[in-house]
Amino acid sequence: MTVAEPHSCRDMDAAVSDEGVALVYRPRYREYGIRICESALGMVRQCRVGPVDEAIRMMEILDCPWCGDALPGSVRDQWRDLIFNKYEVKSLWSETETFDQVPAKMLDETWWREVEIGFTNTDSNLTFDQVSDEIVNSCRSTPKGLEKPLGRSPHHCEAMMASLEDCRELTQYRPWTREYGIRIIDMNRSVHLQYNHRIKPIRYCPWCGDALPQxxxxxxxxxxxxxxLDPDVPCTPYPEGLPDDLISDTWWREAGNKIAAPLP
Ligand SMILES: [Zn+2]
Ligand SMILES: [Zn+2]
Structure with missing residues (x-):
């Protein structure tokens, strides 16, 4: 078997190397994920809790959000199997302790390259219809920095809906431009205090791989x-100072087929 390399495309490489984009790659587990904040309420702490390969909370993703390719898949199960069975670690509660008992190669990507683990991502056959009028919202009473815009998400597979409905997850759907994206954050400040939301738009669902509406x-x-008016205004999370029909999906849903890029 040949080893399945980490995914590489222009946008993914840029996102992984940009600390501000709330997407991380963890070489040790060959995992990609979107960051999750520490708590849904006022006590949200800074997102980053350690170096990228350490204990970051994230939602694993299965498909590249920019080119739609299936990602190679997590090797975390295999890692845990070796840690518990071969190296006889009793608990992962104390990472310091754990790390003393295992060879250094287990702490980065060296181990899975040696073992030559192929693709483990088997989730490429999920399909979902996209005719939803499901309303995305559960985040309105949360701190402003974590609030998400209220809107009917045209794409609504279970994983995407769960992510959009969880204010701690740094995904966002913007009904006024029909854009999905991953938050861009200032790593030196608590996310719940970051009122001006910025996103890196994505083109494919990170979980089912479907193309998102244009x-x-x-x-x-x-x-x-x-x-x-100037379209380049702060989004908090709605664009400030614009008329109601341009901070929602009203304008394009009413225009229907007259819009150049119809719903798929
Ligand atoms: Zn890609
Ligand atoms: Zn999806």
Whole structure:
């Protein structure tokens, strides 16, 4: 068997190397994920709790959000199997203790390259219809930095809906531009205090691999400019100072087929 290499494409490489994008790659487990904050309520702490390969809370993703390719898959089960059975570690509660008992190669990607673990991602056959009018919202009473816009997500596989409905997960759907994205955050401040939301837009669902509806950003910006307004305003999480129908999906749902990029 040949080893399954980590995924590489322009956007993924850029996201992984940019600490501000709430997406991480953990070489030890060959896992990609979207960060999860520590708590849903006021006591949200800074997202990062250690170096990238340590105890970061994240939701594993299975498909590249930018090119749609299946990711190689996590080797965490195999890692745990070796840790518990071969190296006879009793508990993972104390990472320091654990790390004293295992060879250094278990702490990075060396071990799975040696063992040559192929693809473990078997989740490429999920399909979902996209006719949803399901409302994404459960985050309105949360701190402003974690609040997500209220809207009917056109893509609504179970994993995406669960992620959008959890305010701690740094994913976002923007009904006014029909964009999905991963939050860009300032790693030196608590996320719940970051009111001006910025996102790195994604093109494919990170969990089922389906293409997401095409972004309507250009059309939206044109409409905002037609009113003599600037589309480049803070999103907190809604764009500030714009009329109601341009901070929701009303404008493009009403325009229906007249919009250049219809729902898939
Ligand atoms: Zn990719
Ligand atoms: Zn999906």
């Amino acid at each position: 972004s309507l950003r250009l059309e939206w910006e044109a409409r905002v400019r037609d009113l003599g």
